[in-house]
Amino acid sequence: MSELKLHDMGDIVLETRDLTKHYGGVHALEGANFILRKGEHVAIMGDNGAGKSTFVRQITAVEQRTRGEVIFDGHAVNFAGPLEAREAGIETVFQNLALADDLDVPSNLFLGREKVLFNLGPFSILDRKAMREATMRGLEKTGVKIPNILNTIRNMSGGQRQCVAIARTAAFHSKLTIMDEPTAALGVQETAQVENIIRTLKKQGEPLILISHNMRQVFDLMDRIVVFRRGRICANLNVAETNPEDVVAYITGAKTGAEYADVA
Amino acid sequence: MAHTTHGIGGLTYDPAKKARPPELNVFIALILIVVAFEAIGRLFLNDSFLFNTRDNVDAIFNWARLNIIILQVSIIGIIAVGVTQVIITGGIDLSSGSVVGATAMIAMSFAQTAVVNGNPNPKAIFGDWAMDLPVIVPVMVGLGCGLAAGLVNGVLIAYTRIPPFIATLGMMVFARGLSRWWSNGNPISFPTEGYAAIGKGMMPVFIFVLLAILFHLILNYTVYGKHTYAIGSNEDAARMSGIKVDRHKLLVYSIAGCLAAVAAIVLSSKNLTAQAGMGIMYELDAIAMAVIGGISLKGGRGSILGTVLGALIFGVIISGFTFVKLDAYYQEMVKGMIIVGAVVLDQWRQRRSTERT
Numbered sequence: 001m002s003e004l005k006l007h008d009m010g011d012i013v014l015e016t017r018d019l020t021k022h023y024g025g026v027h028a029l030e031g032a033n034f035i036l037r038k039g040e041h042v043a044i045m046g047d048n049g050a051g052k053s054t055f056v057r058q059i060t061a062v063e064q065r066t067r068g069e070v071i072f073d074g075h076a077v078n079f080a081g082p083l084e085a086r087e088a089g090i091e092t093v094f095q096n097l098a099l100a101d102d103l104d105v106p107s108n109l110f111l112g113r114e115k116v117l118f119n120l121g122p123f124s125i126l127d128r129k130a131m132r133e134a135t136m137r138g139l140e141k142t143g144v145k146i147p148n149i150l151n152t153i154r155n156m157s158g159g160q161r162q163c164v165a166i167a168r169t170a171a172f173h174s175k176l177t178i179m180d181e182p183t184a185a186l187g188v189q190e191t192a193q194v195e196n197i198i199r200t201l202k203k204q205g206e207p208l209i210l211i212s213h214n215m216r217q218v219f220d221l222m223d224r225i226v227v228f229r230r231g232r233i234c235a236n237l238n239v240a241e242t243n244p245e246d247v248v249a250y251i252t253g254a255k256t257g258a259e260y261a262d263v264a
Numbered sequence: 265m266a267h268t269t270h271g272i273g274g275l276t277y278d279p280a281k282k283a284r285p286p287e288l289n290v291f292i293a294l295i296l297i298v299v300a301f302e303a304i305g306r307l308f309l310n311d312s313f314l315f316n317t318r319d320n321v322d323a324i325f326n327w328a329r330l331n332i333i334i335l336q337v338s339i340i341g342i343i344a345v346g347v348t349q350v351i352i353t354g355g356i357d358l359s360s361g362s363v364v365g366a367t368a369m370i371a372m373s374f375a376q377t378a379v380v381n382g383n384p385n386p387k388a389i390f391g392d393w394a395m396d397l398p399v400i401v402p403v404m405v406g407l408g409c410g411l412a413a414g415l416v417n418g419v420l421i422a423y424t425r426i427p428p429f430i431a432t433l434g435m436m437v438f439a440r441g442l443s444r445w446w447s448n449g450n451p452i453s454f455p456t457e458g459y460a461a462i463g464k465g466m467m468p469v470f471i472f473v474l475l476a477i478l479f480h481l482i483l484n485y486t487v488y489g490k491h492t493y494a495i496g497s498n499e500d501a502a503r504m505s506g507i508k509v510d511r512h513k514l515l516v517y518s519i520a521g522c523l524a525a526v527a528a529i530v531l532s533s534k535n536l537t538a539q540a541g542m543g544i545m546y547e548l549d550a551i552a553m554a555v556i557g558g559i560s561l562k563g564g565r566g567s568i569l570g571t572v573l574g575a576l577i578f579g580v581i582i583s584g585f586t587f588v589k590l591d592a593y594y595q596e597m598v599k600g601m602i603i604v605g606a607v608v609l610d611q612w613r614q615r616r617s618t619e620r621t
Contacts, residue, residue: 082504083506086506098498098500098501098504098505099498099501100493100494100497100498100501100502100564101497101498101564102493102496102497102564102565103490103493103494103497107490107493107494111490111494111501111502111505111506111507112502112505112506112507113505113506114487114490116487122486122487122488122491122515123482123486123487123488124486124487125485125486126485126486126487126489126490
């Protein structure tokens with residue numbers, strides 16, 4: 001149903017061709033062809049072990065792929081590690097938050113890429129004011145409420161921490177945000193807060209890949225659903241043209257997308 | 265920027281709201297301990313801990329006692345400045361005391377003077393070529409020794425992934441052996457005038473304060489400081505954020521080694537001699553100062569200011585025990601209890617802060 005639309009919408013931000021990852025004899029990911037366009041919010045769904053996280057790990061170069069191509073921002077890329085991917089503009093919000101508890105919000109946002117006044121190698125002087133102001137702008141973009149950004153992360157709620165992690169993407173004008181189950185550990189209110197950020201990113205036209213098990217969330221927020229099953233993409237659905245029952249059928253293998261029938 | 269509000273819903277930056285600095289508690293503890301000794305003195309000994317009770321009216325305070333307190337914590341305080349940084353990264357350095365001993369021996373052997381009271385130096389280690397060298401030579405040799413010890417610690421910990429406890433324990437034993445082997449157990453004495461000037465009078469205090477201020481600024485205002493805290497707080501996050509964690513640890517341990525070397529130079533210069541066994545157990549005193557100063561042994565928290573205050577508390581307690589005429593044996597026992605007590609206090613504080621959220 002969506003095959004025709006693959007090439008008639010805006011510019012492509014990310015494309016993978018035949019992306020494959022084998023762990024020894026285990027074919028965790030097999031021939032994934034995936035396209036993400038500018039401003040598009042795509043959900044990745046699938047059972048545990050279906051290859052969702054493996055797929056993301058190949059894109060962010062946490063692991064090196066066995067085969068295939070990744071085209072990001074118009075170029076075929078071959079990142080040596082997650083840092084290079086980040087530098088190129090792919091920002092990932094991990095399930096287990098990559099935050100330093102004892103540092104305040106600006107320090108966490110700028111961890112590993114601090115703004116400096118003078119460059120003196122490791123002893124470069126920090127530009128604390130610039131980082132503080134950039135943090136304010138970044139948080140404003142996401143609409144996050146944090147009582148005092150100079151508090152350490154330790155004293156913040158799970159939702160606030162997740163928001164700080166997400167705010168990193170906004171603060172650095174990333175070209176692509178990937179979120180790996182960002183609300184899995186959050187309460188109702190905090191989940192709503194994170195979902196609001198995702199809506200804000202949508203309004204601002206920032207592309208996003210969301211791994212989620214939450215059907216309501218995906219149908220509320222996303223444009224498209226890509227379903228993984230046994231290491232392969234088995235469906236590519238427009239949210240407007242499908243329903244949760246259908247998606248569950250794809251996830252469990254009761255149904256397979258017409259264009260993927262040959263591989264499943 | 266007294267109070268600015270931005271964006272949607274109370275997104276604020278308000279310096280006034282910043283949590284009370286933990287150093288304030290340490291400072292209050294310091295004052296309470298001083299007051300306690302003063303009270304004990306007034307009530308039971310008919311003497312004052314802090315104030316001058318002699319007949320000369322020039323001085324209000326008992327400067328002799330205060331000078332001794334500051335002087336005796338200064339040299340270990342220099343080590344503690346390095347140890348503080350190591351502990352903030354979540355590591356530990358057990359080798360610093362023994363590195364002080366070995367470095368003092370080696371540096372001193374290049375600082376000897378050829379002629380003592382008209383006779384050749386009876387403690388000479390090398391031939392004439394090593395006599396009466398300019399003071400820069402022993403200082404550089406000493407710093408080199410400390411740097412080497414720190415580099416070895418750092419490589420072992422960062423690159424071969426040996427736990428810091430084991431790596432620095434090995435260095436501790438090695439350095440003790442080195443300091444005995446260097447001169448077959450003989451003391452090395454009679455330094456040149458230039459070398460003797462380094463630790464003369466209140467110089468150790470001056471050097472300690474200078475280094476403490478320097479590293480306080482470095483930890484608070486540079487990328488090095490930010491990364492030091494980040495690594496101790498969450499090493500995985502630091503790595504994921506692109507901090508070169510291994511290289512940074514190497515740097516931190518090297519700096520700690522150099523600071524131990526500075527302590528060694530000051531100590532040997534002040535004592536005008538170096539001998540095997542010097543500096544042994546200083547590492548525990550240095551760790552104790554940092555712990556009393558509010559550092560977390562889990563890493564991520566603590567400050568040079570805290571360690572300086574911890575050093576002062578440490579000095580006040582030792583001096584106070586002498587003041588109330590407590591045996592040296594008791595002093596060590598109480599020292600042990602203080603270290604454990606400070607760690608227990610830290611863990612209790614951490615539990616309470618996590619329960620609050």
